[in-house]
Amino acid sequence: xxxxxxxxxxxxxxxxxxxxxxxxxxxxxxxxxxxxxxxxxxxxxxxxxxxxxxxxxxxxxxxxxxxxxxxxxxxxxxxxxxxxxxxxxxxxxxxxxxxxxxxxxxxxxxxxxxxxxxxxxxxxxxxxxxxxxxxxxxxxxxxxxxxxxxxxxxxx
Numbered sequence: 601x602x603x604x605x606x607x608x609x610x611x612x613x614x615x616x617x618x619x620x621x622x623x624x625x626x627x628x629x630x631x632x633x634x635x636x637x638x639x640x641x642x643x644x645x646x647x648x649x650x651x652x653x654x655x656x657x658x659x660x661x662x663x664x665x666x667x668x669x670x671x672x673x674x675x676x677x678x679x680x681x682x683x684x685x686x687x688x689x690x691x692x693x694x695x696x697x698x699x700x701x702x703x704x705x706x707x708x709x710x711x712x713x714x715x716x717x718x719x720x721x722x723x724x725x726x727x728x729x730x731x732x733x734x735x736x737x738x739x740x741x742x743x744x745x746x747x748x749x750x751x752x753x754x755x756x
Contacts, residue, residue: 601692602632602699603742606663608640608656623739630746635735638665640706648679649708657711660703668717669697673704673734679698679720686745688720702742704734 613618620635623659627633664670669692680688681699692700702722703714715721724737747754 601697602634603627603702604633604668604699605635605702605704605735605738606638606660607635607704607731607735608660609659609731610637610639611735612753613732616732616736619736620739621742623736626743627739627746630743630750631692638663638730641709643708649740653706653711655709655711656706657709659710660714661717664701664717667697668689668699669679669695670717671700671702672710672715672718672721673702673719673724673738674710674715674718674721675723677723679723679725682741682744685722685741686698686748689745691748702738704731705733719754 611620623634624635636733638656641655643652645650689700703710703718705714724734724741729737744754
């Protein structure tokens with residue numbers, strides 16, 4: 601299985617880059633893992649927010665194939681424990697899906713056209729995180745899921 605994260609915005613802080621790179625490297629024995637960074641569109645007029653989200657949504661959807669299993673990160677998504685998340689990954693694998701795509705929207709949110717494309721909507725927490733932290737947390741949780749699925753000692 602291939603796992604891809606599509607995220608708007610670049611990681612600026614080195615400590616976050618280092619963490620994401622470390623977990624990405626740790627994932628290589630388990631899956632083909634990639635992160636695609638898209639440049640968010642700056643909103644200069646709040647009245648144009650929906651138009652900008654739609655444009656960002658089109659950029660996101662251009663990287664998604666019809667056969668991909670899409671998981672969007674959304675405030676109103678379903679919260680899962682690490683064990684439930686691992687089981688979700690296993691269930692998707694057992695469906696014969698070859699590529700799972702996680703989508704992290706911009707600070708303005710996620711376009712409805714992307715949310716509507718989602719096969720599953722995930723919330724990491726009721727708390728609000730910086731988008732850059734979200735990428736690190738998600739990458740670590742994907743790694744943790746594979747460790748759980750392989751009965752390895754990382755997860756306690």
